[in-house]
Amino acid sequence: MKTNFSVKRGGFVASVAVSVVGLMVLGGCAGSRAGGSGGGGSVAGNPDENAVMHTVTAADLASAKGSTPVASKDVVLWINGMGCPQCVTNVDLQLERIDGAKDVRVDLANGKVAVRFEKEPRPTPDRIAKAVSDAGLTLVKIESGQ
Amino acid sequence: MKSETQHHRQPGGVRAAAVVAGALGAGLIGGVEVKAQEAMYTAAATMPSPGVYVLRQQYHWFSYSSSPSEGTDRAQRLEVKSSLQYGLVKDLSLTLDVPVEYTSVKYANRQDTDDSVGVDDLDLTLKWRFYQNDPGGIDTIRIALLGGARLRTEGRFSTDPHVGIVYTQVHDIHGFNAEAHYTFNTGSDPGTPNFGGKGDSDALNLNLAYVLRVFPITFTPESKSAWYVTAELNHLYEANGDHELKFSPGLMYEGRRWGFEIMGQIPVYTRLNHRARQTFGIGIGWRYIF
Numbered sequence: 001m002k003t004n005f006s007v008k009r010g011g012f013v014a015s016v017a018v019s020v021v022g023l024m025v026l027g028g029c030a031g032s033r034a035g036g037s038g039g040g041g042s043v044a045g046n047p048d049e050n051a052v053m054h055t056v057t058a059a060d061l062a063s064a065k066g067s068t069p070v071a072s073k074d075v076v077l078w079i080n081g082m083g084c085p086q087c088v089t090n091v092d093l094q095l096e097r098i099d100g101a102k103d104v105r106v107d108l109a110n111g112k113v114a115v116r117f118e119k120e121p122r123p124t125p126d127r128i129a130k131a132v133s134d135a136g137l138t139l140v141k142i143e144s145g146q
Numbered sequence: 147m148k149s150e151t152q153h154h155r156q157p158g159g160v161r162a163a164a165v166v167a168g169a170l171g172a173g174l175i176g177g178v179e180v181k182a183q184e185a186m187y188t189a190a191a192t193m194p195s196p197g198v199y200v201l202r203q204q205y206h207w208f209s210y211s212s213s214p215s216e217g218t219d220r221a222q223r224l225e226v227k228s229s230l231q232y233g234l235v236k237d238l239s240l241t242l243d244v245p246v247e248y249t250s251v252k253y254a255n256r257q258d259t260d261d262s263v264g265v266d267d268l269d270l271t272l273k274w275r276f277y278q279n280d281p282g283g284i285d286t287i288r289i290a291l292l293g294g295a296r297l298r299t300e301g302r303f304s305t306d307p308h309v310g311i312v313y314t315q316v317h318d319i320h321g322f323n324a325e326a327h328y329t330f331n332t333g334s335d336p337g338t339p340n341f342g343g344k345g346d347s348d349a350l351n352l353n354l355a356y357v358l359r360v361f362p363i364t365f366t367p368e369s370k371s372a373w374y375v376t377a378e379l380n381h382l383y384e385a386n387g388d389h390e391l392k393f394s395p396g397l398m399y400e401g402r403r404w405g406f407e408i409m410g411q412i413p414v415y416t417r418l419n420h421r422a423r424q425t426f427g428i429g430i431g432w433r434y435i436f
Contacts, residue, residue: 052283081280083316089403089435090195097197108365111283134236135195136288138280 052111054078060141064129069122074145077113077128080138082106090135098123098131185376186409186429187394188355189325191288191314193231193239193273194435200231204431208411210339213422217254218339221422224248225266237276241294243269251339267334267344268297271308284365288314292327298334306331306344310351321357321374326350340421347385354379357398374398376409384420391415392424407431 056078082088088106091113095104100119107113117123125142132139184190186204194200203226210221224247231241245266252259271294279287292310297303310327329349343349361373378394396409411427 052285053281054283078283080282081278081284081286083284083286083318083321090198092402093198093435094195107367108284108369109367136192136237136275136278138278 052109054080054111054140056140063142064125064139066125069124070117070128070142070144072144073117073122075115075117075128076143076145077115077132077139078141078143079111079113079132080140082108082111082137091132091137094131094135095128098127185323185355185357185378185394185398186396186407186431187380187411188323188353188378189273189292189310189312189327190323190355191273191275191290191312193237193275193290194233196233196235198233198435200229200433200435202229202231202431202433203227204229204429206427206429208341208427209425210341210422211425212254213339214254215420216339216422218422219252219254221252221339222250223341237274237278239273241269241271241273243271245269265299267299267306270294270297273312282317285317286315290314292325296329296334300335304332304334306334319359319363321355321359323353323355323357325353327353341424342382342384342388342390342421345384347388349385350383352379352381352383371399371401374400376407378409379414380411386420388418388420389416390418390424392427394427396429403435405433 060078079091082091088108092104092106095101095113095115098117100117100122101115102118103114103116105114128142129139184192206223206225206227208223208225210218210223212219213221225245226247227243227245229241229243231239233239246264247266248261248263250259250261271292273290273292275288275290277287277289281287290312292312293308295305295307297305306329308327308329310325312323312325315322327350329343329351331343331345331348333346334344343351355376355378357374357376359372359374362369365372374397376394376396376398378396380392380394381389383389391414392411393414394409394411396407398407399405408430409428411424411429413424413426416423
């Protein structure tokens with residue numbers, strides 16, 4: 001027989017209360033260091049010494065969009081959100097689906113991914129951005145190599 | 147609901163268990179690349195990208211004390227849960243869980259134990275990530291909705307629908323997951339003994355996980371793996387008034403595509419009138435992304 005949920009409201013409230021307290025304790029650990037900003041392009045420069053904070057300009061953001069193929073075969077992608085190792089593998093797998101993409105190298109220390117495009121025409125920034133977005137990450141800049 | 151198949155009478159259940167065990171053995175012996183990400187008992191708002199699979203297998207061993215209302219003296223349960231998650235489109239994935247259970251129950255009025263093995267209820271879950279904010283190279287905040295159904299595998303076909311929400315935050319070496327999951331139980335036989343979360347009463351799971359990267363503290367450009375310590379609070383509240391809070395500390399290793407995890411589980415607070423109390427649990431698991 002189905003038990004009426006409201007009959008045990010006291011237990012439910014206690015249950016939620018215990019979990020909320022746990023949430024606050026654990027969330028405090030996770031959030032206490034959050035909120036750092038700025039920084040010098042990669043590491044340090046803010047209260048979170050190990051945090052990777054990309055400082056980008058409007059021009060940088062613009063480099064991550066467009067339908068003109070990227071200028072060089074070696075590019076470095078500045079990517080936000082690679083704290084999840086599964087997401088890092090996601091970006092590997094999604095970039096490798098771009099025709100001609102080779103040698104994808106993830107740099108977790110600096111939040112960057114280097115990739116080589118060996119076929120012509122090279123992919124457009126929009127195509128690269130889609131691959132990164134499909135991986136559940138955020139592309140903030142495309143840096144062309146030499 | 148577990149298929150209550152007696153070990154010596156139902157070779158089908160044994161075969162199923164053997165298949166799962168064989169798959170695990172093949173995976174370990176073959177040295178496949180596996181990868182971990184979520185803590186063992188708490189979901190995360192992460193998922194494989196479109197066209198990508200995550201294969202995960204977990205071995206759980208739980209021990210239970212007596213349950214006067216059910217007439218049991220003690221019970222042991224080994225659960226082998228195999229999961230396959232697939233990225234359907236961006237921000238949407240589908241997960242199929244296939245658990246196989248072995249139980250050994252000692253009844254209060256009998257000398258011997260009642261052992262059984264079988265395939266437990268299948269579970270299909272859709273995960274839709276509707277919020278994502280990536281403020282830094284490593285940092286991310288994500289929220290996803292969960293929705294699915296537990297599919298009864300014995301007797302008449304029926305389902306127990308469930309819905310949930312999960313929040314994930316990663317900042318530097320710290321990771322945090324919070325999950326609330328509600329199951330509309332439609333009266334499936336919870337089995338004897340009842341291990342919780344099934345039967346006549348709806349169930350609310352509240353799970354919290356803290357994941358701390360302990361090595362390397364700072365990633366280098368060459369970093370390809372990491373070690374984490376994990377701590378979870380797992381709370382199950384049932385509409386019949388039973389509730390149980392457990393603490394689950396663990397250790398997790400991540401390679402580029404594979405991972406390994408091991409966790410323990412101890413009760414913190416229990417108020418149970420309809421089932422046995424879990425005295426401890428341990429779990430090991432691995433996962434592989436392809």
